[in-house]
Amino acid sequence: MTTFPDRPHTALLVVDVQNGVVAQAHDRDAVVGAVATLVDRARRERVPVVWVQQTDDEIVRGSDGWDIVPELAPADGxxxxxxxxxxxFEATELAGILAGLGVGRVVVAGAQTDACIRATLHGAFxxxxxTVLVTDAHTTEDLTAYGAPPPAQVIAHTNLYWGFQSGPGRTATTAVAAEVDLVGAAGQPIANTA
Structure with a gap:
C-alpha cells in the first residue's frame, strides 16, 4: 500500500554489514547468516539487493573495517x-536508485539496530x-557502558515498536527472515536482466 502507486517492486536493503560495524555485534554470526539467506532468496526471486556502507572518520572508505563482511558479497550490478x-536516504542517491527500480517497499536488515537500522526505517517510512524490518536479521553492539539496554533488549524493543508504526498510505511490518515476503502483496519481481 505504498504511497508510490507506480512503484510495485520491493528491494532488500542490506545496511552496514561491514567488518568495522559488526565485529562486536550481538549474535553476529546468526545475523550475518540470516542476511546471507535473504540475499540469496532476493536474487532467486529477482528482487533488487541494495548494499549500504557507512563511511566516516572511524570507518574509512577502502579500509578493512569499511569492507562488507566476507560472508556476503555484492553481485555485479x-x-x-x-x-x-x-x-x-540522507544525502545519498538511494531514493533515486529505488525510484529507477520502481521500488515502493523496502525490506531492511543489517546494523546497527539502535542507529542506522532505526534511522533508515524511519527515513524510508x-x-x-x-517498510519491513527483518526481526532476526539486524543487530547492535553492547553499549551498556553508555547507559543503553543490553543488545538483546534493544533488538527486541525495536522489533516490538516497529510493528506498531503507522501512517496514511503506507505500512510498517516485521517478519523473521524465513517468512519475509520479498515480493510483497502488491509487488512483483523485477524483469530478469541476465
Missing amino acids: EPRIEKQHGDS VRGYD
Whole structure:
C-alpha cells in the first residue's frame, strides 16, 4: 500500500554489514547468516539487493573495517550506496536508485539496530515507503557502558515498536527472515536482466 502507486517492486536493503560495524555485534554470526539467506532468496526471486556502507572518520572508505563482511558479497550490478549519516536516504542517491527500480517497499536488515537500522526505517517510512524490518536479521553492539539496554533488549524493543508504526498510505511490518515476503502483496519481481 505504498504511497508510490507506480512503484510495485520491493528491494532488500542490506545496511552496514561491514567488518568495522559488526565485529562486536550481538549474535553476529546468526545475523550475518540470516542476511546471507535473504540475499540469496532476493536474487532467486529477482528482487533488487541494495548494499549500504557507512563511511566516516572511524570507518574509512577502502579500509578493512569499511569492507562488507566476507560472508556476503555484492553481485555485479547490485547498487552500492555510501552514506555518512544514520539514515541511508540522507544525502545519498538511494531514493533515486529505488525510484529507477520502481521500488515502493523496502525490506531492511543489517546494523546497527539502535542507529542506522532505526534511522533508515524511519527515513524510508516518512518518505512514503512501505517498510519491513527483518526481526532476526539486524543487530547492535553492547553499549551498556553508555547507559543503553543490553543488545538483546534493544533488538527486541525495536522489533516490538516497529510493528506498531503507522501512517496514511503506507505500512510498517516485521517478519523473521524465513517468512519475509520479498515480493510483497502488491509487488512483483523485477524483469530478469541476465
